[in-house]
């Protein structure tokens with residue numbers, strides 16, 4: 450146990466009831482204020498930052514709050530077991546997500562420039578084509594689980610294409626990265642497979658650059674090493690995949706279940722973008738994000754934080770901070786001051802392409818399956834059991850009259 454955190458810290462691990470999380474955040478806020486002690490694994494303590502203002506400080510003041518896990522005292526003292534499922538998430542890699550200051554800006558400039566080169570029209574076209582192909586694969590069944598059959602498959606295909614990977618290699622890569630993140634007995638093998646796929650990709654793109662993110666990273670003036678390119682690709686894949694899956698599925702849930710939204714959409718009061726924003730406010734796809742590490746002892750949100758303590762970005766809790774919401778507690782339409790994408794120098798650099806992918810995925814379903822409805826009572830829907838990710842476990846739907854394009858789309862995701 451970290452000496453600076455009280456023993457009775459709330460547990461952010463183990464079996465979870467996703468519906469109970471908002472109440473837990475409010476209990477912690479009431480009992481501890483904007484920065485609360487939690488444990489994230491047996492014997493592993495951290496601070497959960499729940500206040501909107503405190504979260505802005507945590508993300509903006511990197512001289513006090515480093516992104517580099519090598520500052521983490523429990524890790525330095527060997528108190529995090531080598532097989533801890535936390536390590537694949539927070540273990541150091543030579544990538545932008547784990548760097549501060551100059552080193553971060555160098556890698557970030559390459560990643561941001563590579564993302565800025567994405568052509569929005571082409572991206573929309575390839576997302577729509579991939580979405581239509583997925584819809585065609587379950588259309589005859591007149592029903593589907595829009596998580597397993599749609600949301601979970603679409604972003605990984607699109608991101609693989611953006612990175613310049615063909616579909617077959619993309620599927621291998623997805624399986625390898627998923628195996629690495631799970632941290633079980635097979636994770637070492639998965640990590641080797643991931644390394645070998647990405648090393649092959651880098652070799653190929655050095656030899657014959659294409660119009661893709663990998664080539665852009667390799668040929669950027671920031672001169673990333675091949676190892677840095679590899680690890681930044683992993684970060685992009687991991688950061689972009691499950692988040693976008695969650696964003697698509699939760700937005701579809703709102704459109705299906707919220708009668709106000711459904712009728713407003715048809716008469717044009719609210720747009721799909723408003724539904725996307727509502728999800729970012731109420732159900733941010735990453736509800737808690739690890740982490741920052743205090744670089745010195747300091748007073749923060751009423752707590753005495755020690756050098757080397759871990760602090761977790763409580764994105765969902767900060768969005769629900771009564772200090773920033775209107776009196777009735779509802780987010781204002783058109784207001785994007787939520788923290789779903791983080792803030793400060795590490796704020797998500799892929800917000801525009803992620804929104805475009807998600808909006809196109811949602812629009813395509815609405816147009817191709819116009820009489821879509823939930824196949825179970827809404828109360829049967831469950832969140833995945835994770836303290837980090839906020840996404841639906843399943844979204845069973847039915848429909849009678851799919852409107853598929855008569856000619857299959859050839860410009861499919863490669």
Ligand code: HEM
Nearest residue numbers: 545546685688689692693734789790791792795797799803
């Ligand atoms: C195409 C999809 C996406 C890609 C490629 C992507 C990529 C990234 C990358 C590279 C970073 C690290 C930035 C840095 O350290 O400077 C990052 C951070 C982050 N992203 Fe994304 N992302 C995607 C989608 C999303 C979505 C949909 C969300 C949630 C709505 C999200 C939320 C975040 C958050 C919370 C951070 C951490 C910010 C921090 O540490 O302060 N991302 N993303």
